[in-house]
Amino acid sequence: MKNSTVVVAATVGVLAVAAVGYAVYFDSKRQTDPEFKRKLKRDRKRAEKLAKAEAKRLTEKSTQDIEEFLATATEEDYPTSMEEREQFCMAQLSAGEELFVKGPENYSLAAICFYRALKVYPAPAELVMVFQKTIPPEVFTIVMGMLSKDVQSKEEKYYTVFPPKEMNVKVEEKPEGMDVNGQRVMRRGLVATKGFTKGEVIFTEAPVISSLEPSLEGKNFCHYCLKEMISKDLMIPCNSCSVVVFCSDECRTKAGQEFHEILCTKNLLATSTGASATPSPAQALREYTKDSRNVVPGLLAKFLAKMVHDESLNSGAEYNSFDHLERLVYVEKTLGPDEEKEIELLKLALGANIPGIDQFITEERYLVMKARLLYNIYGISSAISPSLNVKPMPETHRSVRDRPITGAGLYRTTSYLMHSCEPNTKIVYSGRDHTVSLIATETIKAGDELQIGYIKNGKQSTEQRRLELFTKYRLQCSCALCEMTD
Numbered sequence: 001m002k003n004s005t006v007v008v009a010a011t012v013g014v015l016a017v018a019a020v021g022y023a024v025y026f027d028s029k030r031q032t033d034p035e036f037k038r039k040l041k042r043d044r045k046r047a048e049k050l051a052k053a054e055a056k057r058l059t060e061k062s063t064q065d066i067e068e069f070l071a072t073a074t075e076e077d078y079p080t081s082m083e084e085r086e087q088f089c090m091a092q093l094s095a096g097e098e099l100f101v102k103g104p105e106n107y108s109l110a111a112i113c114f115y116r117a118l119k120v121y122p123a124p125a126e127l128v129m130v131f132q133k134t135i136p137p138e139v140f141t142i143v144m145g146m147l148s149k150d151v152q153s154k155e156e157k158y159y160t161v162f163p164p165k166e167m168n169v170k171v172e173e174k175p176e177g178m179d180v181n182g183q184r185v186m187r188r189g190l191v192a193t194k195g196f197t198k199g200e201v202i203f204t205e206a207p208v209i210s211s212l213e214p215s216l217e218g219k220n221f222c223h224y225c226l227k228e229m230i231s232k233d234l235m236i237p238c239n240s241c242s243v244v245v246f247c248s249d250e251c252r253t254k255a256g257q258e259f260h261e262i263l264c265t266k267n268l269l270a271t272s273t274g275a276s277a278t279p280s281p282a283q284a285l286r287e288y289t290k291d292s293r294n295v296v297p298g299l300l301a302k303f304l305a306k307m308v309h310d311e312s313l314n315s316g317a318e319y320n321s322f323d324h325l326e327r328l329v330y331v332e333k334t335l336g337p338d339e340e341k342e343i344e345l346l347k348l349a350l351g352a353n354i355p356g357i358d359q360f361i362t363e364e365r366y367l368v369m370k371a372r373l374l375y376n377i378y379g380i381s382s383a384i385s386p387s388l389n390v391k392p393m394p395e396t397h398r399s400v401r402d403r404p405i406t407g408a409g410l411y412r413t414t415s416y417l418m419h420s421c422e423p424n425t426k427i428v429y430s431g432r433d434h435t436v437s438l439i440a441t442e443t444i445k446a447g448d449e450l451q452i453g454y455i456k457n458g459k460q461s462t463e464q465r466r467l468e469l470f471t472k473y474r475l476q477c478s479c480a481l482c483e484m485t486d
């Protein structure tokens with residue numbers, strides 16, 4: 001009996017010789033026979049055409065699969081509990097893998113699975129990096145296309161779902177002349193969606209985040225809602241620090257969950273355990289806020305802590321606090337020693353509890369966030385007594401000017417109010433806490449633009465008003481009164 005290995009080797013040898021022979025024949029034919037050359041060209045063209053048609057068919061199929069999926073997909077398709085999300089993610093990943101190994105016909109379905117896995121994965125950016133290394137580039141491209149469609153539709157949808165209908169206002173864009181480069185400048189303001197009579201409340205709004213004027217912290221003002229407490233008996237202390245007080249258990253719980261657990265100086269715990277006297281990072285941030293009378297770094301620290309808390313709730317809300325913040329206008333800021341110090345304080349204060357925050361707070365991002373806050377926060381007047389003696393904070397010009405300013409807050413909708421030297425609304429803090437109300441100061445029809453006075457409406461000349469508006473807000477007023485008296 002012949003040895004089979006020899007047979008295989010011999011067969012391979014014969015085949016190799018045949019292949020070499022055919023290649024030689026093929027090559028000489030190509031160089032000499034014009035008919036053979038034409039045939040070759042025709043075959044190549046036919047193969048290219050077929051490949052093109054197949055690629056087109058696959059692209060069309062993929063587009064159709066993706067469009068069908070995106071048209072019917074909703075947020076409700078995704079589980080909400082942590083455990084279910086984990087199981088869902090794993091199931092989508094393995095389904096995607098099974099599909100892509102079946103070949104290009106199944107690439108779009110595989111991409112849908114990977115996209116669905118991304119929607120529930122807690123760190124999607126990391127998963128994208130894994131995909132980049134492990135799935136076929138064609139599938140990866142489809143997944144990225146789906147993600148970018150997501151971002152685009154989220155962008156376009158924002159002002160159709162925000163502000164919520166019950167606030168009776170919508171954000172509207174209006175042209176506002178040309179810039180120095182001849183580009184059309186658009187501005188956004190709030191427009192009433194129904195009529196109001198003088199004195200009626202148009203909407204009330206709680207802030208995304210608020211902070212007390214630093215000198216009132218720990219006195220008789222609530223650290224969470226900024227309410228003034230008339231008696232010491234009503235003050236609820238923090239269990240871990242002697243720095244802040246609350247007006248209710250509810251405020252203490254909310255503050256703890258949203259930001260205070262992270263930003264509490266915990267000085268009482270340090271004293272009871274005899275820990276070192278060096279201030280904790282949270283304490284250092286607090287001292288800086290107090291000394292500089294600058295609420296912005298503290299507000300930003302709270303904002304970032306709250307953002308992490310909101311995300312951990314997995315509430316299914318389409319837009320988070322950062323989506324709101326990043327749409328607000330601002331005047332650019334440059335990096336100075338204050339900002340360098342603030343970035344360092346913030347990284348230290350948040351770093352121990354929020355992994356990755358160190359990389360998130362880049363100089364560039366900090367400057368933009370700070371500028372957005374500075375440009376959009378409102379001074380809050382929560383004191384019961386109109387004669388409470390507090391020095392106004394430099395960054396809270398936009399406020400109720402006939403009452404002392406006890407803190408500052410960032411509001412999602414109120415931020416869009418434009419200024420007018422003849423406003424048709426005003427803001428009030430009637431609950432004497434951080435909730436703001438917008439009140440009609442004259443009859444308002446549906447479709448009317450709503451404006452407040454960023455500066456006190458006294459007897460100043462147009463020149464004086466303009467100077468004040470420019471100094472405080474870098475704003476060149478284009479309200480009806482200024483235009484008329486131009």
Ligand SMILES: C[S@@+](CC[C@H](N)C(=O)[O-])C[C@H]1O[C@@H](n2cnc3c(N)ncnc32)[C@H](O)[C@@H]1O
Nearest residue numbers: 187188329415416417418419475476477478479
């Ligand atoms: C707090 S934002 C108000 C919302 C803003 N218009 C937007 O597009 O998002 C303040 C900015 O709006 C613009 N603005 C507000 N009132 C204005 C006015 N009377 N005249 C010209 N610009 C005004 C200025 O650019 C100002 O800096």
